[in-house]
Amino acid sequence: MTQVGEGHETAADADGPVMTFGAPTAGEVLAERYQLEEHVNDDSAGRQVWRGIDVILRRPVAVVLRYPGGEDAVEMLQAAVDASRVIHPNLVGVYDAIDEGTRSYVVREWVDGESMRELVTAEGPLDPARATAIAHSIADALAAVHATGMVHGNVHPGTTLIADDGRVVLADARADSSDSAEKDIRAVGGLLYYALTAHWPHDEVSPSALPDATRDASGNPAAPRQIRAGVPAYLDDLTMDLLDRRVATPEADALAAELGRLDAAADDDYDDVGPLRFTQGNATSEPPRNNSKIVIGVAALVVIAIIGLVFGIRAITSGGKPDPGSTTQANANGNPADGDTQAPAPTPQKIKLTPDMVRIVDPPPGDRTDSDEAKNVVDGNPDTAWETHRFNTAKFGNLKPGMGVLINLGKPRNLADVRVETSSTGVGMEIRTGNTDPGDNGAGDQKIVETYKKLGEPDADAKGDGTNRIFSVFDANTKYQYVLVWVTELPRADDGDRYQVSVNEVSVYGY
Structure with a gap:
């Protein structure tokens, strides 16, 4: 496994050290104590990582060697000495740091397992609960480091190790003058992002071996919920807040507490976790994105x-x-008079949708066998869904113009937007509206197809191009009762066999 050293490169290490004479060999004993057993790999700075044995205590160790030693190894050795002073279950133990001049080496705890980088590369994005648990462990470790006045400087998927027994540990502190506690905290946001998307959102000194995040025209990474389905909103918000330099970072212990709260709530699908507590009172002068x-x-x-x-x-x-000349009176047109202070626009609120308010629209020749799945799109659980049948072409096999979810709000309401979470990208969708539900049957569905009107232009009015779409297509002066989320084009099924999509969640926001 990757034991240590697979983090980002510092400016000093960008070109790697120069390898010279005296290269170690299997069986060699360093400092009359540490016997080298197996060359594991070379880290991102060109140092050799070995599995070894402490012949005195008879325990496995990891040995990281750098060529040459001396002045070139000062930062590595000092970081090891500093790290050895902090004892924490989520930090790799540092046993020794030795400089021989021609080479230097750090002796550390050997961890049987794999790095987070290897885990995600092999298995793909992690489920939200596991991502939260890993980030919680790393934040706990950083809280211990920061409490001593030190920083880690190398929080990265390659230095986050997951032991075979489930323990998560942080390795290879490599702080230099440019590192800070804030960078450590933002790197935890990077770990969350990588765990949820398998992409790395941070810039590196040199090109990173990790896949880069999907970015917009300004270079900002897309939110995890825009990339994959099933990411809880609170976890998505936390991740993006940690990456957003406009939002002040919390202290490591506050972040650990917040992640601990989310970790505990993960078993209940993050229900009722409430607002992110550390963001209150910690914001910079520019309003935070999620507040x-x-x-x-x-x-x-x-x-x-x-x-x-x-x-x-x-x-x-x-x-x-009363003052008849008061400027707080409305003018003849019913608008506030000049000089008035107008109240801010109302904030859209999520409308609670229940199963009896939604149904599947499947016009002929649809068999309507998936009607009972309508409830899944409003149950608040992104792991349940309405799943379409499979079709031979993206256009529903040219059998019908589409399928959708009809929402009856019970009464006309002013609406702000509709948000749709799907299992895949590349879904053709639009929002339609009408005046009535002509009936939950084939004839009624055909009537909906013929009479409901499209709102806006999907390509221009829908935000997000991943699995989460926001349709802000409603007229502020019009009230709506019947809203149709209409799927017009299907992506390929996950296994590549024909075309299919799952609609995981539909949310409506109004006033």
């Missing part, structure tokens, strides 16, 4: 307080009589 509701709410309270103060002062100065 817009908090900001709007505070602004509304401030505006209400100011208006109340104005009315109170006027009531006192006018003896309680």
